[in-house]
Amino acid sequence: MKxxxxxxxxxxxxxxxxxxxxxxxxSSILFVGLILVFLLxxxxxxLKDVPITxxxxxxxxxxxxxxxxxxxxxxxLLVTISATLIALPFGLxxxxxxxxxxPRWIKEILxxxxxxxxxxxxxxxxxxxxxxxxxxxxxxxxxxxGLTAFTGAVLLGLIAIPTIVSVAEDALxxxxxxxxxxxxxxxxxxxxxxxxxxxxAAKTGILTAVMLGIGRxxxxxMAVMMVTGNAPVLPSGLNAIFEPVRTMTxxxxxxxxxxxxxxxxxxxxxxxGILLFLLSLVINITASAVSTKQRKRAERILS
Amino acid sequence: MKKFSVRDLSxxxxxxxxxxxxxxIEIEANAITVLFGPAGGGKxxxxxxxxxxxxxxxxxxMTGEVLFNGVNILDPKLDVIDLRRKxxxxxxxxxxxxxxxxxxxxxxxxxxxxxxxxxxxxxxEAALRQAVxxxxxxxxxxxxxxxxxxxxxxxxxxxxVLALEPEVIMLDEPTSALDPVSTAKIESLLTELKEKYTIxxxxxxxxxxxxxxDYAAFFLMGELVEFANGKDMFLMPKDKRSQDYITGxxx
Numbered sequence: 001m002k003x004x005x006x007x008x009x010x011x012x013x014x015x016x017x018x019x020x021x022x023x024x025x026x027s028s029i030l031f032v033g034l035i036l037v038f039l040l041x042x043x044x045x046x047l048k049d050v051p052i053t054x055x056x057x058x059x060x061x062x063x064x065x066x067x068x069x070x071x072x073x074x075x076x077l078l079v080t081i082s083a084t085l086i087a088l089p090f091g092l093x094x095x096x097x098x099x100x101x102x103p104r105w106i107k108e109i110l111x112x113x114x115x116x117x118x119x120x121x122x123x124x125x126x127x128x129x130x131x132x133x134x135x136x137x138x139x140x141x142x143x144x145x146g147l148t149a150f151t152g153a154v155l156l157g158l159i160a161i162p163t164i165v166s167v168a169e170d171a172l173x174x175x176x177x178x179x180x181x182x183x184x185x186x187x188x189x190x191x192x193x194x195x196x197x198x199x200x201a202a203k204t205g206i207l208t209a210v211m212l213g214i215g216r217x218x219x220x221x222m223a224v225m226m227v228t229g230n231a232p233v234l235p236s237g238l239n240a241i242f243e244p245v246r247t248m249t250x251x252x253x254x255x256x257x258x259x260x261x262x263x264x265x266x267x268x269x270x271x272x273g274i275l276l277f278l279l280s281l282v283i284n285i286t287a288s289a290v291s292t293k294q295r296k297r298a299e300r301i302l303s
Numbered sequence: 304m305k306k307f308s309v310r311d312l313s314x315x316x317x318x319x320x321x322x323x324x325x326x327x328i329e330i331e332a333n334a335i336t337v338l339f340g341p342a343g344g345g346k347x348x349x350x351x352x353x354x355x356x357x358x359x360x361x362x363x364x365m366t367g368e369v370l371f372n373g374v375n376i377l378d379p380k381l382d383v384i385d386l387r388r389k390x391x392x393x394x395x396x397x398x399x400x401x402x403x404x405x406x407x408x409x410x411x412x413x414x415x416x417x418x419x420x421x422x423x424x425x426x427x428e429a430a431l432r433q434a435v436x437x438x439x440x441x442x443x444x445x446x447x448x449x450x451x452x453x454x455x456x457x458x459x460x461x462x463x464v465l466a467l468e469p470e471v472i473m474l475d476e477p478t479s480a481l482d483p484v485s486t487a488k489i490e491s492l493l494t495e496l497k498e499k500y501t502i503x504x505x506x507x508x509x510x511x512x513x514x515x516x517d518y519a520a521f522f523l524m525g526e527l528v529e530f531a532n533g534k535d536m537f538l539m540p541k542d543k544r545s546q547d548y549i550t551g552x553x554x
Contacts, residue, residue, distance in 0.1 A: 178398040185356055186411035186463060187388035196410070201401045 039277060043270030050264050055271075060232035060246075062255070062265040069272060071234040075245035076279075079152045079224060082241060083217040084210075086157030091164030091213060092206065098165070099172035100194050111169065118162035126223035129155040134227055141242065147229030149245040155223050160213040167212055171205020172198060204291045211287035215280055218249075225250035248272045306332040306471060306501040307353065312367035314348060316360065322348040324525045326367070330518075335493060335502045337516035337533070339509060340548065344522035346505040350473045353503070354390040355383045372470075388415060391464030395476035395507070397456035399448025404440050407448045407459055411467040426466050434462035435492055454485025461492070471501045479507035490515060509549055513537040521545040 046055075050067050057068035098110050133155060138146030175198050183193035199206065229244025232251065252269050259266040307330035314323040323345045330336050338346045351357040352369060355376065369376050376386055388411065400407050408427045409417075417423055427444075431437040436458045440451060448459060457477060464472055474493070478486040493502055493515065506512045512519060516533030521542070529542045540546045547553055 176398070178394055178396060179400065181356060181359070181392075182394060182398045182400060182460070183410075184359070185354060185387055185392040185394075186414065187384050187467065188411070188414040189384055192414050196402075196414070197400050203401075 036277070039270055039274050043267060043272075043274045046264065046267035046271040050268060055268070058234040060251075062259075062268070065264070067264070067268045068234075069248075069268070069275075071232045072246060072248045072251050072272065073275070074234055075149065075228070075232070076218070076247040076249070076276075078149050078241060078245060079156060079228065079247055080214065080217045082149065082153035083156035083160060084214050086153060087160040087164055087213055087217070088210065090157070091161045091209070092168055094161070094165045095168035095172060095206075095209070096194060096199070099169045100190075100198060111166075114162050114165045114169075118166055122159055122220055122223040123226075125155060125159055126226035129223060129227040143242055145229060145244065147227055147244050148242050149228055150241045152224045152228035152245070152247070153241070155227055156217045156220055159220060159223060160217045163216050164209045164213040167209035168202070168206045171202040171209065174205065175201045207290055208287060211283055214283055218276070218280060218283070221247075221249040221253045225253055230254065248276055252276075304332045305329045306371070308368075308370040310368040310370075312349075312352065312369060313365070314345075314352065314357070314362060315364045317363045318361070319363070321525055323352075326527045328520055328527060328530055330501065330503060332501045333497055333499070334517040335497050335504055335515050336518045336520065337512045338503065338505045338520050338522055339512035340522035340528075341553075343524070345525045346522050347475055349522070350392070350475055350503065350505060352377075353471075353473060354387050354392055355381075356387075356392070358383065388467050389469050390471040390473060391467060391469040393457070393460050393464060393472065393474040393477045395479050397453055397460055397480065399456050399459055402448060403445045404448050404451070404459060405444040408462050408466050411463060415467070430462040430466035433465050433496070434458045435488065436462055452485075454481050454488065457481060457485065457489060458492070461489070465496075469500065471503065472496065473503045473505075475505050476507040477504070478511065486511075509551075513549075521548065523548070 046067075054065070054067050055069055057066065058070050059066040059068045060071050094110075094114070098107055098114070102110065129151065133151055134146035136146070137143065137148065137151050137154075141150075179197050179201050180193055183197040184190070188196065224247050228246060228250065230246045230250060231244035232246040233244075252272055255265070256269055259269065307328075309326055309328045309330075312323055312326040313321070315321045326345075326349065338349060340346060348357065351360070352365075353371070353376070357365075365377065367377070371386070371390070374381075400410060402410065405427055406413075408430050409423050412423060412426055417426075428437060428441075431440065436455060439455060440446075440459075443450070448456065451459065457480075461472075461474075461477075478489055481489070490511070493504065496502060497517070504515055506515065513533070516536065518530070519533050519536040520530045521528045521536070521540075521544070523544055529536065529540060529545045531541070536545065537549060540549055
């Protein structure tokens with residue numbers, strides 16, 4: 001009898017918890033959807049009101065009505081790609097060192113340090129960038145100003161490295177020890193085993209780490225605004241990387257505060273937001289496409 | 304001919320666990336030596352000493368001598384890579400490397416510096432034939448090493464070892480994750496392979512130990528309790544403890 005009374009009670013608790021979880025899940029989808037709707041609503045009119053020729057010109061000078069977003073896109077791509085190129089070898093190298101090479105006590109010190117580094121607010125790093133890295137590059141590379149795309153790339157690289165290290169190290173750690181032993185038992189050297197067995201086995205996780213690192217670099221605003229010189233010009237020539245640039249994120253952050261709501265300038269800033277959204281969407285889709293491809297292969301093999 | 308002579312081998316791990324205590328054993332060439340006993344008895348540790356894979360573990364002290372073809376392999380100056388090429392090892396779970404079937408077999412040779420495509424091709428084919436796997440995979444050598452069944456994967460791991468033409472093959476519970484049919488295949492394979500190789504096998508049950516043993520060593524809690532030829536060990540064990548274990552009184 002007692003059990004009979006218990007059963008419905010349990011079911012009610014179950015239903016309540018299930019619906020709470022459902023609400024949480026759906027609401028996050030809803031929020032993302034609302035953000036997208038808001039971005040589109042505020043940004044898309046720019047395509048109608050601002051002439052396309054102006055949008056794709058090379059001059060960003062909103063006061064004169066010149067809304068060329070090419071220099072901003074270029075600035076973002078230049079800084080992000082160079083930052084990735086800097087962060088990738090260091091990040092992967094550090095991850096491999098921590099996971100495969102370092103003795104245990106070094107590993108136990110390094111791993112938390114890296115994770116703390118990943119949590120330092122970027123404005124603090126920007127501050128260090130202005131005070132240390134900028135003057136250093138100006139003197140060391142003999143430039144008119146240290147506020148360049150390169151400075152931004154170095155700083156962003158430094159910001160992205162802890163993310164890459166942390167995620168890639170986790171991926172390497174989940175490689176079954178049997179792989180390493182099998183490689184070594186076949187007479188491979190430690191390095192051959194790392195490069196030929198362990199890293200390929202952790203490929204998916206390492207790729208995720210790289211994508212997260214790129215995402216971090218792409219979305220970074222404060223630090224990059226502080227050290228890239230904030231000049232929305234399309235640099236020409238090979239030394240473009242040693243000239244000031246301005247990224248899309250920095251433009252939104254520095255100008256959004258002073259535009260009139262609904263003006264053309266305001267709409268274009270939102271359009272830039274849409275472009276950023278698309279960029280990170282492409283990165284995420286690429287990353288998940290690659291990892292699902294691998295997962296599908298694994299499933300096919302297991303079945 | 305003796306392949307290995309082990310004298311007074313003792314190992315203590317850094318957590319103060321004594322894994323092997325004063326092991327003395329001679330391992331005969333071209334025969335199957337079976338190491339058996341309950342888990343934690345030191346069989347795996349012993350195997351991993353022979354190819355120095357134990358270098359990776361947290362060993363606190365290791366004393367004694369292991370002579371392989373008369374050379375002490377515990378010598379820190381020994382070329383471990385070369386040693387491991389001569390002493391192949393198959394693990395309890397099939398661990399194909401995340402490469403194609405072909406690359407799995409060729410891996411050891413490529414790492415050893417072999418670049419000649421023709422030589423690699425023929426070595427891969429020979430190794431796969433020796434492991435009786437060729438007929439099952441010859442038309443899909445470029446598929447992933449994971450794309451075949453567990454039993455096939457384990458034979459692939461064996462082929463990978465055979466490709467290096469080692470002197471010794473060590474197998475640590477090679478059939479513990481396999482079905483009876485695959486197990487039978489591996490066992491008959493080993494009986495053929497002992498013509499050419501020295502085989503050290505740590506089976507996962509007493510029945511397999513009894514089926515396979517030319518020589519048998521009973522390990523219990525880090526001690527080598529009894530070492531005899533296979534028939535003597537399983538028909539009339541001398542030590543009370545081996546007797547109890549073989550007849551199933553514990554374990």
